Amino acid sequence: xxxxxxxxxxxxxxxxxxxxxxxxxxxxxxxxxxxxxxxxxxxxxxxxxxxxxxxxxxxxxxxxxxxxxxxxxxxxxxxxxxxxxxxxxxxxxxxxxxxxxxxxxxxxxxxxxxxxxxxxxxxxxxxxxxxxxxxxxxxxxxxxxxxxxxxxxxxxxxxxxxxxxxxxxxxxxxxxxxxxxxxxxxxxxxxxxxxxxxxxxxxxxxxxxxxx
Numbered sequence: 246x247x248x249x250x251x252x253x254x255x256x257x258x259x260x261x262x263x264x265x266x267x268x269x270x271x272x273x274x275x276x277x278x279x280x281x282x283x284x285x286x287x288x289x290x291x292x293x294x295x296x297x298x299x300x301x302x303x304x305x306x307x308x309x310x311x312x313x314x315x316x317x318x319x320x321x322x323x324x325x326x327x328x329x330x331x332x333x334x335x336x337x338x339x340x341x342x343x344x345x346x347x348x349x350x351x352x353x354x355x356x357x358x359x360x361x362x363x364x365x366x367x368x369x370x371x372x373x374x375x376x377x378x379x380x381x382x383x384x385x386x387x388x389x390x391x392x393x394x395x396x397x398x399x400x401x402x403x404x405x406x407x408x409x410x411x412x413x414x415x416x417x418x419x420x421x422x423x424x425x426x427x428x429x430x431x432x433x434x435x436x437x438x439x440x441x442x443x444x445x446x447x448x449x450x451x452x453x454x455x456x457x
Contacts, residue, residue, distance in 0.1 A: 254301035254371045258284035259291050259309060260331065265356075269304070272360050279367065291315050295323065302367055304329045306356060307336040313348025320349030327370050331356040331363075332381060339447040342381050354378040387430040387448070396423040401440045401449055 256273050260266050266284040273281040282298040288309045307330050316328045329352035330345045342353055352370035369376040399409045410420045433439035443449045
């Protein structure tokens with residue numbers, strides 16, 4: 246599975262669930278080309294675990310490090326460390342993946358993935374120094390016009406069509422037309438669903454993808 250000339254990477258885990266720690270331990274121990282080093286369920290022990298075990302690959306449950314503070318700290322201490330985020334369903338969106346990668350996480354995989362998939366991500370992250378599981382790769386964002394984005398932002402702030410029209414100095418009919426365009430582009434059922442999808446995809450976080 247891994248080039249024989251390279252030493253087998255040592256793997257460690259930070260996860261709060263004992264059964265998951267035991268399961269990953271058994272999985273790594275029976276996988277040729279990987280070495281199991283140890284685990285902890287205490288995030289505060291992460292630095293000590295790293296210093297004691299010096300793993301090549303460290304997997305961290307996303308619920309313990311949702312914004313990448315620990316990942317950033319460990320990578321600053323050891324730039325060669327490869328951190329893989331075990332992504333919970335609640336974090337399986339573009340915002341989390343982008344934040345994690347910016348913090349120094351080098352691989353991401355759904356925490357609920359099949360054992361062989363997790364092994365594959367560990368091996369690929371070690372080979373390529375980075376890997377994002379296909380299920381977590383950011384999808385292309387829908388492209389809204391500048392006006393559609395303004396309308397969507399005001400809808401997200403809780404404004405009704407008439408209030409949006411007053412704010413942007415438009416007719417209510419024009420606002421309705423923009424809303425229809427937004428719903429179509431986002432494949433949304435209604436306004437509330439559109440806002441939810443926009444936040445989930447990152448369209449309403451940071452710099453929007455808009456057309457002048």
